[in-house]
Amino acid sequence: MNHLIILPIVWPLLVALLTMLPPFDQNLLLRRCLSVGGSAVLLLLSVLLVLQSTDGPAQLYQLGNWPAPFGISLMLDQVSSLMLCLTAILALAASLYASSSEDERGPFFHALLHFQVMGINGAFLTADLFNLFVFFEVLLIASYSLLIHGGGKAKTKAAVHYVILNLVGSALFLFALALIYGASGTLNMLDLGAKVATLSDTQLQLLQAAVALLLVVFGLKAAVMPLHFWLGNAYSAASPAVAALFAIMTKVGIYSLLRVFAMVLQDAGFVASWVFPVLWWTGLVTIVMGVLGVLASEDLRKMASYLVIVSVGSMVAILSLGTPQSVQALLYYLLHSTLATAALFLLADLIANQRGKAGDRLVNGRKVAQPVLLGAAFIVVALSIVGMPPFSGFIGKLLLLQAVPQGSAMLWFWSFLLGSSVLLLIALSRAGSILFWQVSGSDSEARLTGSRRGTALLLLVMASPLLSLFAGPLTAWCQAAAAQLQHIATLSPGAF
Amino acid sequence: MELLVAIIIGVLTCCAVFLILRARTFAVMLGLTMLSYAVNLFIFASGGLKMGAGAVLKATADYADPLPQALVLTAIVIGFAMTAFLVVLSIRARADLGNDHVDGKLPVAKNTRQGASS
Numbered sequence: 001m002n003h004l005i006i007l008p009i010v011w012p013l014l015v016a017l018l019t020m021l022p023p024f025d026q027n028l029l030l031r032r033c034l035s036v037g038g039s040a041v042l043l044l045l046s047v048l049l050v051l052q053s054t055d056g057p058a059q060l061y062q063l064g065n066w067p068a069p070f071g072i073s074l075m076l077d078q079v080s081s082l083m084l085c086l087t088a089i090l091a092l093a094a095s096l097y098a099s100s101s102e103d104e105r106g107p108f109f110h111a112l113l114h115f116q117v118m119g120i121n122g123a124f125l126t127a128d129l130f131n132l133f134v135f136f137e138v139l140l141i142a143s144y145s146l147l148i149h150g151g152g153k154a155k156t157k158a159a160v161h162y163v164i165l166n167l168v169g170s171a172l173f174l175f176a177l178a179l180i181y182g183a184s185g186t187l188n189m190l191d192l193g194a195k196v197a198t199l200s201d202t203q204l205q206l207l208q209a210a211v212a213l214l215l216v217v218f219g220l221k222a223a224v225m226p227l228h229f230w231l232g233n234a235y236s237a238a239s240p241a242v243a244a245l246f247a248i249m250t251k252v253g254i255y256s257l258l259r260v261f262a263m264v265l266q267d268a269g270f271v272a273s274w275v276f277p278v279l280w281w282t283g284l285v286t287i288v289m290g291v292l293g294v295l296a297s298e299d300l301r302k303m304a305s306y307l308v309i310v311s312v313g314s315m316v317a318i319l320s321l322g323t324p325q326s327v328q329a330l331l332y333y334l335l336h337s338t339l340a341t342a343a344l345f346l347l348a349d350l351i352a353n354q355r356g357k358a359g360d361r362l363v364n365g366r367k368v369a370q371p372v373l374l375g376a377a378f379i380v381v382a383l384s385i386v387g388m389p390p391f392s393g394f395i396g397k398l399l400l401l402q403a404v405p406q407g408s409a410m411l412w413f414w415s416f417l418l419g420s421s422v423l424l425l426i427a428l429s430r431a432g433s434i435l436f437w438q439v440s441g442s443d444s445e446a447r448l449t450g451s452r453r454g455t456a457l458l459l460l461v462m463a464s465p466l467l468s469l470f471a472g473p474l475t476a477w478c479q480a481a482a483a484q485l486q487h488i489a490t491l492s493p494g495a496f
Numbered sequence: 497m498e499l500l501v502a503i504i505i506g507v508l509t510c511c512a513v514f515l516i517l518r519a520r521t522f523a524v525m526l527g528l529t530m531l532s533y534a535v536n537l538f539i540f541a542s543g544g545l546k547m548g549a550g551a552v553l554k555a556t557a558d559y560a561d562p563l564p565q566a567l568v569l570t571a572i573v574i575g576f577a578m579t580a581f582l583v584v585l586s587i588r589a590r591a592d593l594g595n596d597h598v599d600g601k602l603p604v605a606k607n608t609r610q611g612a613s614s
Contacts, residue, residue, distance in 0.1 A: 130567055137574045144581060148588075156585075156592040157600040160521065163585055164598065167528050167578055168516060174535040174571050178542035181564065 004052070005061040005076045007045055008084050008121040012038070012091075016114035025107065032099040035110035039095045042117070043088040046081065053081040054477065058488050060127065069191040075127035077488060078481035079331065083124040083255055086335060089459070090248050090342055091117045097346055097456035098241035105150040112149065116142035116245065123252050129180065129187045132256065133173050136221070140166050143249065146242045147234060158230075158237035165220065165230050173217040179210035193264040194492045208270050214260060215278065222253025224279075224316050225286040228309050232293060235305035240349035243301070244342040244460070250308055251338055254315050258330070262322055263489045276320040280409075283317025284416050286310075291420045294427045300348040300360040303431060304341055307385055310424065311337035314417055318400050321409075327482035329399035332475055336392040336467055340384045343460035347377055350449050350457065351435055362431055367439040369448055375436050377461045382428040384464040387421050392467035397421065399475065501541050508534035519603075521586040521596045528582065532575035539568045 015038035018024055024031045053059070058077035062068065095113055103109040119139025126132050144166075148159045181187055183206035184195050199207065216227070223231040231250070235243050257279070265271050290313055293306030315334060318326050348360045351374055358365025368374055384391035397417060404413045449457075467474065508530050515527025543561030550559040586596065593600040 130570070134570065134574070137578070141578065141581060144585070148585070151592075153592055153600070156589050159585060160589050160598055160600070163582055164516075164524055164528070167582065168531070170574075170578065171528070171531045171535050175538060177567070178535070178539040178564070181539075181567070182542040182544075 001061055001065075002052070002059055002076075003061075004045070004049060005059060005074055005125065006063070008042065008049070008088075009074075009118055009125065011042055011045065012114040012118035012121065016111045016118065019111045019114070020108065028104065031110055032095075032103065035095045035103075035113065036092070036099060038114060039088065039092040039117075043085070043092050046084040046088040049076060050078075050081045050085050052076070053078045055480070058484060058491075069186055069188045072131050073127045073188065073190075074125045075189075075488075076125065078477070078484050079255075079258070080124045082331060082335070082478075082481060083251070084121055086251075086338055087117060087120050087124070087248050089339070089463070090245050093342065093346070093456040093459045094241040094245040096452050096459070097244065098239075100450050100452045102150070102239050102241050108145075109149055112142050112146050113241075113245065116146060118142075120248060120252060124255060127189045129189060129192070129260075130177055133170070133177060136173070136252075137170060139249070139252070140170070143246065146245070147238050149242065150239050152237075154233075154237040158233040161230050162234045169217050169220045172213050176210040176213035176217065179206050179213070183207045183210065189259065189264045190488070190492060193267075193489050196265060196268045204268075204270070207268075211260075211265070211270070211275060215257075215275065218253045218256045218260070219282070220253070222250050222257065222312050222316065223286075223309055224253075224282050224312060225289045226282075228286060228289060228312075231309060232302060232305045235308065235345075236299070236301040240301075240345050241456075243304070243345040247308065247338050247342040247345065250312050251334055254312065254319065254330075254334065257316070257319055258327070258485075262319065262327055263485050266322065266486070266489050272322070276322055279316050279320035283313050283315070283320060284412060286313030286316060287416050287420050289313070291423045291427075294424060297427075298361055300351065300362070300431060300435065301345065303427065304344040304348055307344065307424070308337075308341050310420055311341065314397075314400060314420075317413060317416075318403055321403060321405070323403065323405075324479070324482040324486055326403040327485060328475065328478040329396075329403040331478040331481055332399050332467075332471075333396035335474075336384070336396040336464065339460050339463040339467070340381055340393065343377070343381045343457065343463070344385070346453070346457050346460060347374065347381060350374055350453060351378075353449075355435070356441070360435070362434045364438050364440045365435075366441050368436060371436060373449065373454070375432075377457060378432055378436070380461050380464055382432060386425045386428060388425075390465070390468055392464045392471070395468050395471045395475075497545055497547070501537065501545060505534050505537050505541070508537070519597055519599070521582075521589060521598055524598060525579065525582055525586060529575075529579055532571070532579070536568050536571055536575070539564050539571055 019031050019034055024034055053076055058075055061074040063072045098109060116139050119135050119142055122135030123132055126135055144163050148155045183203040184192055186192050186195060220227040235246055261271055261275055287310055290306050290310030294303050297303040297306060315330055318330050352360035354369045355365040384393040387393040387397040401414060404410045512527045512531035512534060515523045518524060543564035546560050590596045595602050
């Protein structure tokens with residue numbers, strides 16, 4: 001067995017525990033070094049796993065060496081390794097950014113950050129539905145604490161909603177799991193996929209009830225309409241590094257939808273007959289709700305939160321097509337949109353710091369102290385999100401558009417996606433011109449962006465041109481990942 | 497026995513939904529606790545209900561499904577921790593926001609006196 005597979009779960013746990021032990025618990029500098037270093041090692045590790053998974057078969061890791069349907073298994077395939085890599089990049093940027101001042105507000109910031117990364121990585125790696133629930137809870141309880149880290153009214157208020165909603169979601173998830181176990185007698189993803197074809201009609205009905213509950217749970221995590229109302233307040237109230245890390249949280253929901261519906265249950269008849277249509281229409285409406293939110297936003301952070309919803313809507317809609325081409329487009333777009341929105345969260349904070357009292361609200365304010373650096377970063381991120389060439393958003397949206405089959409689906413999706421892009425262009429250019437050009441009052445005396453914050457921002461902003469520069473190999477890689485995902489579904493757990 | 501267990505789970509879930517839809521954090525917390533009771537019973541029943549069977553492996557081949565027992569144990573622990581977190585958060589919200597409404601502010605009462613035909 002390849003023990004490297006479990007390291008993305010064990011390593012963040014180890015780093016998190018170390019940050020709470022002497023000498024790290026007393027010394028902020030040491031703690032910062034450990035946290036950033038730990039994230040960097042995690043990035044190396046996940047790059048290694050990406051290389052391992054490329055062109056190879058999917059690997060199964062049996063915890064405690066228990067045989068497949070009985071023990072807990074972790075699975076490394078191209079899709080999960082990609083998600084691990086993305087998480088590690090965000091973790092590195094977040095820990096670096098937080099090291100400049102955010103982590104001074106509480107002793108456990110870095111520990112919580114790594115616990116959250118552990119939960120996210122676990123959710124990406126697991127091949128067992130109950131284990132997915134457990135890792136959801138790990139990442140959630142860390143995210144609850146990260147959300148209110150620093151304190152304040154806005155954070156507490158957002159956290160109460162976020163925690164209650166997610167607790168209800170967890171209870172529904174457990175109902176769904178019990179139903180799945182009652183209907184099929186297994187919770188292992190591969191085993192379930194193999195057993196679906198043999199289920200009787202009564203069992204299939206139970207399974208469909210479970211699937212309906214799973215849709216609600218994953219939809220809540222991914223912030224799909226009508227379960228998206230928590231996101232705007234939670235993400236804009238969170239401190240910037242946390243919000244940047246949270247950019248991956250909605251993608252955990254998307255990833256779970258992908259795993260369960262595009263892989264495990266892809267041959268079940270009911271998925272095509274009602275699950276995918278539900279996802280398709282809710283996805284399209286989510287785009288509209290997101291765009292409305294972006295247009296109505298009064299500050300840049302809120303705008304970034306609603307941009308997350310827009311991207312979630314397009315990803316959910318494209319996921320419901322269920323073809324390898326749509327999965328390929330989804331993976332590339334997921335990479336792009338996660339990194340771009342994370343960059344925008346960091347950027348919003350940097351801009352807010354230099355505009356005095358106006359903060360990141362879209363009103364007249366002081367002149368930004370570093371207009372060239374922040375302006376350039378804003379242009380790259382905004383153009384990338386809108387989907388203008390030569391940045392990654394253009395290629396991502398092009399892939400999405402191409403993945404839609406001809407016919408009425410094309411009419412709906414093209415008009416929604418292109419219409420939303422135009423409205424985003426208007427909203428973002430308005431925001432940019434107000435923030436950078438509508439200046440009044442004295443010059444800013446705010447502190448300049450430090451090297452740590454600058455590096456973290458650069459790491460995320462540079463992702464967009466790099467993604468479009470290496471779009472050829474990347475899309476080919478995503479295509480292989482999509483093909484592999486379809487292939488895995490035909491395997492039984494014993495086949496590894 | 498199946499009917500009895502189903503009714504118990506149903507009643508618990510009903511009460512839980514009613515309480516969760518209340519506006520005060522304390523009621524919501526009670527509701528979530530009840531929901532986790534309901535879900536724990538539900539998981540427990542998912543392996544099939546059996547009378548007089550061994551806990552795991554007895555000399556006889558007749559034993560209860562052990563997996564739901566393991567699942568329910570995990571669910572109880574996690575549910576307990578999450579509820580504890582919510583209790584602390586609610587107290588914090590009460591202190592920070594000045595009231596125990598889930599939205600952080602009390603709704604403005606249009607008519608403080610209950611009308612005869614409300």
